[in-house]
Amino acid sequence: MSAITLLGPAEIRALAERAGVRPTKTLGQNFVLDAGTVRKIVRQADVVAGERVVEVGPGLGSLTLGLLEAGADVVAVEIDPVLARLLPQTVAAHVPGLTVADADESRLAGLSVVDESRPADLADTAPHPAPSRTVVLRDADGRARLTVVTQDALTVTALPGPPPTALVANLPYNVSVPVLLTFLERFDSLERGLVMVQAEVADRLAAPPGSRTYGIPSAKVAWYASARRTATVGRAVFWPAPHVDSALVRLDRREPPAATVSRQDVFAVVDAAFAQRRKMLRSALAGVAGSSAAAEQAVRAAGLDPQVRGEQVDVVGFARIAEALGAARPATPGPGTVAP
Numbered sequence: 001m002s003a004i005t006l007l008g009p010a011e012i013r014a015l016a017e018r019a020g021v022r023p024t025k026t027l028g029q030n031f032v033l034d035a036g037t038v039r040k041i042v043r044q045a046d047v048v049a050g051e052r053v054v055e056v057g058p059g060l061g062s063l064t065l066g067l068l069e070a071g072a073d074v075v076a077v078e079i080d081p082v083l084a085r086l087l088p089q090t091v092a093a094h095v096p097g098l099t100v101a102d103a104d105e106s107r108l109a110g111l112s113v114v115d116e117s118r119p120a121d122l123a124d125t126a127p128h129p130a131p132s133r134t135v136v137l138r139d140a141d142g143r144a145r146l147t148v149v150t151q152d153a154l155t156v157t158a159l160p161g162p163p164p165t166a167l168v169a170n171l172p173y174n175v176s177v178p179v180l181l182t183f184l185e186r187f188d189s190l191e192r193g194l195v196m197v198q199a200e201v202a203d204r205l206a207a208p209p210g211s212r213t214y215g216i217p218s219a220k221v222a223w224y225a226s227a228r229r230t231a232t233v234g235r236a237v238f239w240p241a242p243h244v245d246s247a248l249v250r251l252d253r254r255e256p257p258a259a260t261v262s263r264q265d266v267f268a269v270v271d272a273a274f275a276q277r278r279k280m281l282r283s284a285l286a287g288v289a290g291s292s293a294a295a296e297q298a299v300r301a302a303g304l305d306p307q308v309r310g311e312q313v314d315v316v317g318f319a320r321i322a323e324a325l326g327a328a329r330p331a332t333p334g335p336g337t338v339a340p
């Protein structure tokens with residue numbers, strides 16, 4: 001395979017200028033200028049040749065090219081229609097032997113082409129859930145090396161082609177945690193992830209119970225995966241430079257900690273426990289349990305002290321509490337039965 005050249009600072013700026021891209025804060029558009037950072041992300045993701053990787057927010061294509069260089073087949077989900085339209089051209093210019101093969105909506109039933117013009121006021125508006133458009137780049141053997149889906153990642157419920165095994169992304173900062181949780185929930189083929197997020201968010205994702213930064217994202221991500229902060233990335237490698245540093249987080253999928261309780265019930269307990277962070281669980285969970293006496297009973301049944309606070313409980317503890325609450329709840333009367 002001939003060498004792929006990664007994007008450097010001058011080329012990124014030139015690309016953006018030619019396409020009339022003015023990075024917007026609303027969409028967390030901070031593009032990576034440094035090929036060394038791109039290669040570090042790909043390396044830490046343990047991407048292997050031939051693997052299907054999903055990237056959320058490919059932007060101008062820095063990381064996409066790094067993933068292709070490692071031999072991955074990439075499905076990239078980008079909300080900004082101008083960036084999504086530019087990406088196949090950029091990739092075709094850097095990866096020898098690839099051609100823009102098809103804009104194949106037919107493979108994705110129910111999806112339609114979006115208007116490709118960039119709304120003038122995009123910078124000032126929150127993104128709308130837009131219908132999706134898909135473009136595929138194939139190599140000489142017909143293998144889909146890059147699939148670009150133009151859509152808000154939060155609304156993606158299915159991806160074209162084989163299921164991806166890794167999520168590798170420089171996530172848009174304003175929606176990084178919801179995107180991460182959504183993808184872990186919807187795509188159980190994802191065995192691992194390597195995401196770049198704001199340093200402070202990385203701390204929260206990887207925080208153990210009892211630490212200052214442990215909170216809702218830590219407990220919820222732990223339902224799906226172990227999370228480890230692996231590196232700090234200084235703001236100087238981005239254009240435009242953000243106000244804070246970033247960090248890389250490695251995620252490794254694991255079995256959910258409880259099989260007899262739903263993820264939704266556990267997350268409801270997590271949300272309630274942290275809604276009033278300083279409260280003891282017996283008071284914080286009174287709402288979900290029905291009363292503080294019922295909350296106290298469930299926390300005890302889970303083997304925990306009702307005086308502990310949410311910040312001291314791991315996801316296994318939250319799952320046990322949800323189980324105890326479920327066991328204590330009267331079964332919903334079915335059709336034809338008469339409630340006493």
Ligand SMILES: C[S@@+](CC[C@H](N)C(=O)[O-])C[C@H]1O[C@@H](n2cnc3c(N)ncnc32)[C@H](O)[C@@H]1O
Pocket residue numbers: 027028029030031032033056057058059060061062063064077078079080083127151152153154169170171172173175
């Ligand atoms: C931090 S930039 C990363 C760009 C590129 N991957 C890089 O590293 O240079 C985030 C990207 O996510 C895109 N984005 C923002 N919100 C999105 C969403 N809800 N769904 C999909 N893409 C989104 C932005 O347009 C932007 O391209």
